[in-house]
Amino acid sequence: MRYIGVDLHKTNFVVCFLNEDETLQLESFPLSKAGISRFTSELRKEDAVAIEVTQNIYYFYDRIKEFVARVVLVDTYRFAIIASSKKKTDKADALALARFLKLDHLPQVPVPSERVRQLRNLLQARETLVGLRTKLKNLGHAALTRARDRAFAFGFRVRCCPRAAADTRRLVGGRQSYSRIGTATDCRTR
Numbered sequence: 001m002r003y004i005g006v007d008l009h010k011t012n013f014v015v016c017f018l019n020e021d022e023t024l025q026l027e028s029f030p031l032s033k034a035g036i037s038r039f040t041s042e043l044r045k046e047d048a049v050a051i052e053v054t055q056n057i058y059y060f061y062d063r064i065k066e067f068v069a070r071v072v073l074v075d076t077y078r079f080a081i082i083a084s085s086k087k088k089t090d091k092a093d094a095l096a097l098a099r100f101l102k103l104d105h106l107p108q109v110p111v112p113s114e115r116v117r118q119l120r121n122l123l124q125a126r127e128t129l130v131g132l133r134t135k136l137k138n139l140g141h142a143a144l145t146r147a148r149d150r151a152f153a154f155g156f157r158v159r160c161c162p163r164a165a166a167d168t169r170r171l172v173g174g175r176q177s178y179s180r181i182g183t184a185t186d187c188r189t190r
Helices: 033-041 057-067 090-103 114-153 162-172
Strands: 003-008 012-018 024-030 048-052 070-074 158-160 187-189
Touching: 003 057, 003 090, 012 033, 012 090, 024 033, 024 090, 033 057, 048 057, 048 090, 057 070
Parallel strands: 003 048, 048 070
Antiparallel strands: 003 012, 012 024, 158 187
């Protein structure tokens, strides 16, 4: 049986193959279909793999789980050996994962079902969109405030007709299309 530590990144991953007799082999693979297939061709059914949890963990997990006996997803926040090590390299991290996997002393993260993962992705996308909407509203409010302040600085009093003001409020509130915004002729200066 071999114990395999994987340090996963956005574009590549570093692997440490640790044998029962403590001999090891370090390799780096690109995080692509070709790189993953090259990696899986080196795996055996009795191997155990430990992987740091990152953004793309489930993509990687789904591609290797059928080639090995056990896949352990490691909680990097609770695995303080990697976080606090003096020698912080990808190879050292992969080696630490393999050694602690052999000792069975890794803080594991449970693997959620495919449905739960899809729901998490959906909720994360919604949260991102809501945050973006809030940023855009704040930018709109700031632009309107700056324009009003500049007009006052030059001695103009800007008075918008009720229809234009209501349409602008609706636009900033996110409920109105651009076609209903009052035009420049709707506002008068005194």
